[in-house]
Amino acid sequence: MAKPAGLADSAPVLETTRPDAEPTPGRLAEVGNWVDERTGLGKVAKGGLRKIFPDHWSFLLGEIALYSFIILLLTGIFLSLWFKPSMGEVEYAGSYQLLKGLPMSEAYASTLAISFDVRGGLLVRQVHHWAAMLFVASATIHMLRVFFTGAFRKPRELNWLLGVGMFSIALIEGFAGYSLPDDLLSGTGLRFVDGLVRSIPIVGTWLEFLVFGGEFPGTLIIPRLFIAHVLLVPGLILGLVGAHMALIVYHKHTQFPGPGRKETNVVGYPLFPVYMAKAGGFFFIVAGVTTLMGATMQINPVWNFGPYNPSQVTAGSQPDWYMGWVEGAVRIMAPIEWHLGSTTWSWNVFLPAVVLMGLLFTVLGAWPFVESWLTGDKAEHHLLDRPRNAPIRTSLGVAGMTCYALFWLAGGNDILATQFHVSLNDVTYFMRVAVFVGPVIAFFITRRVCLALQHADNERVLHGSESGVIVRAPGGGYSEAHEPLTEDELFTLTQHEQLAPLEATPATDGHGIPVAGAGVSKRRARLSGWFMGTTVVKVSADELHDHHDEPVPAEK
Amino acid sequence: MRSLTSRRRHKAVRPLLMLLALLVTGTLYSLAAPPQQSSADTSLVATGKGLFTQSCASCHGLGGEGTSAGPAITDVGALAVDFEVSTGRMPKAGPAIQSAPKVNLFTQTETDALAAYVASLATGPAVPTKAQYDPAGLTEEQLARGGELFRTNCSACHNYQGSGGALPNGAVAPSLLDASAKHIYEAMRVGPNQMPIFNESTMPDTDVRSIAGYLQELHAQPAGGLTFGGVGPVAEGFFAWVIGIGALTLFAVWIAARGARAR
Known part of the structure; x- marks a missing residue:
């Protein structure tokens, strides 16, 4: 940060001149009129088209998820025209000679047919799979953006919950799709989930029989996953996407703080024409990128894996990335298993798979309410936090990301071992410790960085920006001249509210009678002090005023 | 010659003379010493014994009887020697978890000599003939069966397309992407490092040929774009x-x- 941050004033000016009044409406207007008179859409469109959205690149991350979902629907429809969701056994007679004559399920045979015998089938399959990877990935980074900027605060807690819900069923959707081709890898993945279901204490075996309709693998699971994958889950996601978007419209979009931006307004561009062009264009960019990836990068080469056979397993068996952290947790878990009476308690699978997944989604879902409990803040927030101004939240987030990343890496422990020429055992032992120690280290480093950035902001507000001009004083000393900041930047750096932590209210009133209800316990006050008190107090107006009275040291 | 005489006590004379002497000795030696392979009376086994003494005996013992640093190899036969030496696994560059492939510095004749010497120590399997390992002439069904055999017996360690994989304690199942049919045959019969031995009663020559043929065909297939090493969903x-x-x-x-x- 050398120079004061300026405002871009080279952007093209949007002309909003009114066209000359036309005596007769054009053909288009006539059609519009016709529709409006019968549906009343004009009113809705008038309000909707002038809806304002703020401009920031990070607000587009969620759009990537939306667009890849649309691409998934389109490519999925194409694939469903040829895919046969059946585990009936056939002898392969398609054009891939290296599997010629092998017995396999119809699901696998039709996936091979899509890859080799349907025109454009392999491209669409690969685009579908890449889009699925990007769908979950972009949902993840969108959630991270929302978390680190505090966009989940009142009034958006419910929308955050909708997002967590979509994220969790997106994993199910992705997993179901991964299992459908019935190749060796997807069958191995199903076997993993089979073990996961069976690890649930007492009822596991019965649940397995419920899900698979008998012993693994049976003949029912592919048709069942197919309906889940093409109807049930996409329908659910579609509905949730609708609700998610409706709430965005209702709440209005959040915006980053800055001059002219208030809790009560939204500064940005209207949906029509600016955001129509930007968002519409972005859809085509996402479609282009996924198509390019599908055309040039091989993904899930099912013909190499061979048909599923429960007696086989291959090195390099991993789930798609979004289940990798669960895979990793299972891989590094210590072998703890109980046998009580006739029951088996597989903690070695139940804890790292079922409990850990439950833990992630519980923590994600609970966080907005935990934070509001910590801060006691009941106000609406439409202005985003700069992550540094909420140091503990940011540090907890980075600690969580670190924990996730380490579990994730552990899921590829064999690949790490072969690619970096280290021992598989060493990687595993390291990860067993790192998943606990890594997040703690990450927490303290991030907290330090946030506080340092806050200090740097204060420094900049008080002393201005470094000009790069070194001044030699008459006495021989050197110093760098500082330039004062613009009013706009001063505002941006100091606008954030710094609420005082909650204070404990006495448990009893003046007469020694316990106070019921809304009191603040000592523990809550202590946690609130830690959460809100770990921050650098921003420059006050008086401090700023005092500093501005000082003569600016640098004169050219 | 007066000029030379006058300079014979020059300080550069001694180093120069030394250099000259070394040059003469070296030239004479290189002319007199017999080339390694040329002496007609040296049999293949004798050459092999010489090479063995030089490159192998420090670990495997002078007669292949084994030492604390390496196992006895009197009965491994020519097949094992051919595999270990021609893939560069032996001699090992140093103590390691397992012998890794590297550039083989022995010529084919030298490898044959070593194999002949070790074969002469006791009876052991011979180097396979081309008919035993060469997959040429297999039908499509046999190749597909090779794929099934590969996925059943090999892919658990070597990955679904032979890209290799990790084994416990720092060992690895090597990549088969560049492995020749002969080396695949030999490795299955030898069972190097952690690999189990697949002998002829469990895996007849035809099946080995099918596996090698399947891998060759698989690696010759065009991919659906960049493959990122063929290591699966992590990449x-x-x-x-x-x-x-x-x-x-x-x-x-x-x-x-x-x-x-x-x-």
């Missing part, structure tokens, strides 16, 4: 994030930077 996930999310984030930054101002 795919990595590139989904780096290329997919990376590119789309850059596009998002670009789109947001293109503004329009209302007047």
Whole structure:
């Protein structure tokens, strides 16, 4: 940060001149009129088209998820025209000679047919799979953006919950799709989930029989996953996407703080024409990128894996990335298993798979309410936090990301071992410790960085920006001249509210009678002090005023 | 000659004379010494014994009887020697978890000599003939069966397309992407390092040929784009994030930077 941050004033000016009044409406207007008179859409469109959205690149991350979902629907429809969701056994007679004559399920045979015998089938399959990877990935980074900027605060807690819900069923959707081709890898993945279901204490075996309709693998699971994958889950996601978007419209979009931006307004561009062009264009960019990836990068080469056979397993068996952290947790878990009476308690699978997944989604879902409990803040927030101004939240987030990343890496422990020429055992032992120690280290480093950035902001507000001009004083000393900041930047750096932590209210009133209800316990006050008190107090107006009275040291 | 005489006590004379002497000795030796392979009376076994003494005996003992540093190899036969030496696994560069393939510095004749010597110590399997390992002439069904055999017996360690994989304690199942049919045959019969031995009663020559043929055909197939080493979903996930999310984030930054101002 050398120079004061300026405002871009080279952007093209949007002309909003009114066209000359036309005596007769054009053909288009006539059609519009016709529709409006019968549906009343004009009113809705008038309000909707002038809806304002703020401009920031990070607000587009969620759009990537939306667009890849649309691409998934389109490519999925194409694939469903040829895919046969059946585990009936056939002898392969398609054009891939290296599997010629092998017995396999119809699901696998039709996936091979899509890859080799349907025109454009392999491209669409690969685009579908890449889009699925990007769908979950972009949902993840969108959630991270929302978390680190505090966009989940009142009034958006419910929308955050909708997002967590979509994220969790997106994993199910992705997993179901991964299992459908019935190749060796997807069958191995199903076997993993089979073990996961069976690890649930007492009822596991019965649940397995419920899900698979008998012993693994049976003949029912592919048709069942197919309906889940093409109807049930996409329908659910579609509905949730609708609700998610409706709430965005209702709440209005959040915006980053800055001059002219208030809790009560939204500064940005209207949906029509600016955001129509930007968002519409972005859809085509996402479609282009996924198509390019599908055309040039091989993904899930099912013909190499061979048909599923429960007696086989291959090195390099991993789930798609979004289940990798669960895979990793299972891989590094210590072998703890109980046998009580006739029951088996597989903690070695139940804890790292079922409990850990439950833990992630519980923590994600609970966080907005935990934070509001910590801060006691009941106000609406439409202005985003700069992550540094909420140091503990940011540090907890980075600690969580670190924990996730380490579990994730552990899921590829064999690949790490072969690619970096280290021992598989060493990687595993390291990860067993790192998943606990890594997040703690990450927490303290991030907290330090946030506080340092806050200090740097204060420094900049008080002393201005470094000009790069070194001044030699008459006495021989050197110093760098500082330039004062613009009013706009001063505002941006100091606008954030710094609420005082909650204070404990006495448990009893003046007469020694316990106070019921809304009191603040000592523990809550202590946690609130830690959460809100770990921050650098921003420059006050008086401090700023005092500093501005000082003569600016640098004169050219 | 007066000039030479006058300079014979020059300080450069001694080093120069030394250099001259070395040059003469070296030239004479190189002329007199017999080339390694040329002496007609040296049999293949004798040459092999010489090479063995030089390169192998320090670990395997002078007669192949084994030492604390290496196992006895009197009965491994020519097949094992051919595999270990021609893939560069032996001699080992140093003590390691397992002998890793490297550049083989022995010529084919030298390898044959070593194999002949070890074969002469006791009876052991011979180097396979081309008919035993060469997959040429297999039908499509036999190749497909080779694929089934590969997935059943080999892919658990060597990966679904032979890209290799990790084994416990720092050992690895090597990549088979560049392995020749002969080496695949030999490895299955020898069972190097952690690999189990597949002998002729469990895996007849035809099946070995099918496996080698399947791998050759598989690796000759065109892929659906860049394969990222053929190691499965870990690499795919990595590139989904780096290329997919990376590119789309850059596009998002670009789109947001293109503004329009209302007047």
